[in-house]
Amino acid sequence: MHETKPETVAILVSTYNWPEALERSVYSIFAQDRLPDEIIIADDGSGSETKTCIERLTKLSTIPIRHVWHEDSGFRLAEIRNKAIQASSADYIIQIDGDIILDPHFISDHLSLVEKDYFLCGSRVWIDQEQSAEIFANPPGFKLDKRKFPLSTVLNSFRSAPLARFMADRYKKNKPTALRGCNMSFWKKDLIAVNGYDESIQGWGSEDAELALRLINKGIKKRxxxxxxxxxxxxxxxxxxxxxxxxxxxxxxxxxxxxxxxTKGIQKKEQE
Known part of the structure; x- marks a missing residue:
């Protein structure tokens, strides 16, 4: 492994019983200007339709796709993400949700700001109900037309590499839990060092912020x-x-x- 840049990267996609969204999310991964080395689907207990969707995507993909699944027993996102982290063989993990469509530069943007002893977090641009319906009315791979977006969405989707570098260590610097779990990335070794997600957190909310705090407490800084x-x-x-x-x-x-x-993380035991 290079000292500051990973040799391999995985993209971890969490999903639950929404194959139509998952398919469009994965198609946006296929369209990246820097493809990941593997795609890990963290499936929190979806039914057969999602399995069939993933099998279809696997046949289309030039990238290895791993489907990590457990039985449906309520909202257990932290647990299925831990299983997906374990399943990954990559040095670096970029984490999204299965209802996210990525800009074609998404992975390369993450990798451009990777450094040793840092994790990254970004935000997301809301697509309203009408525009989402248009996306689902078209085949997977349908390109978003920003001209149809409201002004706030267009501004939030503005991309600038120089501004990104300038803002990386300044934006929300004093707000460690200001982040979105649907757009984060980590060195795998750092996730292992804090034992991944806390599986005591079940149901919606707080699992990403809690992980971020433990990383920061460990000396891993946020960008x-x-x-x-x-x-x-x-x-x-x-x-x-x-x-x-x-x-x-x-x-x-x-x-x-x-x-x-x-304590209740990837390893189910106290830290030695």
Missing amino acids: FLKFAAVAYHLYHKENSKDNLENNEKILAHTRNSGLTWA
Whole structure:
């Protein structure tokens, strides 16, 4: 492995029972100007339609696709991501959700700002219900027409390499949990060093922020992708937030205690 740049990169795509969105997300991976070395589908218990979709994508792909699945037992995103992290053979992991469509420079933008002892996080551009419907009405690989976007979306999707480099260590510098789990990337060794995601966090919310805090507590610094790694988020109804209060208590404990290791993480044991 090079000292500051990874030799291999995986893109980890989380999904649950929305194969139509997943297919369009993966097609946007196929269109990258820097292809990943592998695609890992982290499947939180989807049914047969998603399996069939992934089999079809695997036949089309020039990139190895691994389907990591567990049974449907509620919202267990942290656990399935841990399994996907374990399954990856890459030095570096870029993480998205299966309802995200990527700008063609998304992976190369992440890699342009990778450094040793850093993780990266970006944001996403909301696509409204009407525009999302247009995407689903067209075949996978349909190109987004930014001219149809509202002004706020166009501005959020602006890309500039010089501005991205300038903003990387400045934007939201003092807000460690200002991030989106649908657009993050890490050295795999750093994820292993903090034992991955905390699987005590179940249901929607806080799993990404809690992981980020443990990485920071471990000495891994955050860089923000602004004006780079543009990701478009397809419209859907909000997830249930029934367990958010409990998840936020776990997050607060990590913040207050300086925790670096997830007891219930990739390894199911205390840190030695």
